[in-house]
Amino acid sequence: MSPSTATSILASTAGLDQHDKFGYWQDVVCRALVDLECSPVSGRTFEASVEGSRLDGLSVARIEASAHRVERRSSAISRASDESLIFNFVLSGVAMAQQDGRSVVLKAGDGAVCDAQRPYSLRFDDTFQIITIKLARSAITHRAGSIHRITARSLGESSQVCPILFGYLVSFSRQVSILAPAASEKVARNFTELLAAALDEVIQASPPPLSEYRAAALMRARDFVERHLDVCELDTSMVSNALNLSPRYINKLFEAENTSLTRYIWRRRLERAAVDLRDPDRAGLSVSAIAMAHGFNDLSHFSRAFRQRFDFSPRAYRASGAVSAVSGPSPA
Incomplete structure (x- = not known):
């Protein structure tokens, strides 16, 4: 089978009427990447842009946006046809992730994973830049049963691999859209293995599951x-x-x-x-x-x-x- 070509993800609110910007972001971007409900922060203007690529089983998107909040709801989960894990790595600003009764504040250089099969939320109280990764759950099948132990936890605090992963990710997110199909597939495979290694570290460092x-x-x-x-x-x-x-x-x-x-x-x-x-x-x-x-x-x-x-x-x-x-x- 020949390597698949990356599909570009590119959108921006620039040039839109201010009254239309958030609705556009909700309909075109939030639900295109992950089916999320977005809510703005009252009293603030809104600007946002996204650039990224989709490969088989993996999407990588670099997002810059004004303050807002997103929520993965049960209704969206019931509509989903695939099972995915969502990773968010902060480039600038601060993010708060919540899932499974836990919450974590993420600063630049840190990241967290959320399971798209269960409700979660993300909150950004100021302008931010993040890299969002949507990874097919099947890519890490042997680790999937332990993911609930590390959702909404800092990956950077528990993994020595995470800083390496972060640097790789920044470069990968900039280059994936211009790589030849064979090269992009190989790089994506290497990235997935590096991500899995970081997950292994965090899972091993996490507390054993409660009864x-x-x-x-x-x-x-x-x-x-x-x-x-x-x-x-x-x-x-x-x-x-x-x-x-x-x-x-x-x-x-x-x-x-x-x-x-x-x-x-x-x-x-x-x-x-x-x-x-x-x-x-x-x-x-x-x-x-x-x-x-x-x-x-x-x-x-x-x-x-x-x-x-x-x-x-x-x-x-x-x-x-x-x-x-x-x-x-x-x-x-």
Whole structure:
């Protein structure tokens, strides 16, 4: 069988009326790559572009866009005719991925995988550039059963291969559309093997899967935390009493996720606060008001924890979002 020719993916909102741009991105791009529901960030102009290629079992797309959010819903999953894994590697900006009760904040040089057979979401609160890979699940059949253990986890934190993969990917995404069919097929095969090696590392470093009962208990604990993040008194004792589980058992559940309940609560509060700091609808709220709304009653502690998490003070983080909202994406 002769090698297949790469099919180009090329689209941009440039030149469209501002009122039509997001609808175009939703219909032509989001659903063409992966069937996703997109939602804009209110009060901001929107610009986006994508360039990439499709090969048999593999699509690679370089995306630059303004802030927005995407969601893989059950309705889209039921329409899907194939089984795919979606990898997102951040070139610039920040992304948050959520799946299987986990969330991860990704910065430049890092990436995460999501399983397109289950709901997931991605959020970009500012202008960003990413490389998105859609890989047929059949390409890594012997690893597919363990993918649920590493969805919405940082690949960069657990894999020594990931930095090599990232550099290869940046070059691959630029060259794949101009390679001859035989060359592009060979490069794609080598890339898939490198990606599989990175997955092996992350799977081996991930905690062993919980039993069905323990997984359900962990999900209940996370759900309770999400619904009570604005309560200052939220702690292990409160969760324990509400779920009728011992504090020791709850902490064991979170230890299996390489964290603790306390750290999980702080992380989710900081992530929620970060979203509000760049939300135009909350521009009139002070930093202290946003901190208190998310369960922080000590502004200095909030500021220190926020800087440690996002490398910016809360005020600088808010200001950088405002500047990006005015200037829009930088030219490709």
